[in-house]
Amino acid sequence: MDARLPRNATLTPEILRRAITGFVGLREVELNGTHDLIIEQSVSHPCPTPNCPSRTPTGPEALGAYHRVFDRIVGSSQLGTKLLQVPEFYEDRDGELQCIGPGICSTCVERWESGHAELRKKAWTTLPDVFGLKGEFV
Helix, strand or coil, X not given: CCCCCCCCCCCCHHHHHHXXXXXXXXXXXXXXXXXXXXXXXXXXXXXXXCCCHHHCXXXXXXXXXXXXXXXXXXXXXXXXXXXXXXXXXXXXECCEEEXXXXXXXXXXXXXXXXXXXXXXXXXXXXXXXXXXXXXXXC
């Protein structure tokens, strides 16, 4: 589970169950929350910027951008969860900072940043419940 644990370390079945259940629960919060943040918000609150691909949320440019943003936030399940990290929505391209979803306006990026901040707060709040630890450290 962690490179810092000795190879001969053993964990009880209860600890393993909690760890796996917690990871799956946290991953579910991450996937559902990220979907709502990117897709549902774009459909229910279209972007006000005229030339932003997000104005047409089902268009190819918007879908490509959403896919890159979703991947940036959620990543591969092999990497664990990125929910508690702050995602970078901009990349340095030849000395110029550009959104990872080309053409996406700063209004949409700011909405994703603030929405993800709220999602992280929710995750930290629910973390003890997700791992079955509520009330154990009082």
